[in-house]
Amino acid sequence: MCFIDESGTPAKLGADKPRYFVLAGLVIPEERWPKVALQLRGLKARYNYWGELKWRFFAPGNRGDDNPMAAWDQARRNEFREKHSRSSQGTDL
Secondary structure, eight states, X not given: OEEEEEESOOOOTTOOOSOOOEEEEEEOOXXXXXXXXXXXXXXXXXXXXXXXXXXXXXXXXXXXXXXXXXXXXXXXXXXXXXXXXXXXXXXXX
């Protein structure tokens, strides 16, 4: 299973801005995917997290109305990110 996502918009030829464009991918072996998906759903349920997981939601001070983490302090965001990372690697939580 392969997930690919981007962040930002590439600068037009000859333009300085935007300066950053990120393209990242995550490959999870197919036989590990059911366990990873189950752990992720469980993690989201335990933290009462709804919707799509976006890395911008982890940013300090991001209190936007669309951010399921808006009421979380940074320690809780970091804890959730660490557990999500372990889950994505197929490690037991």
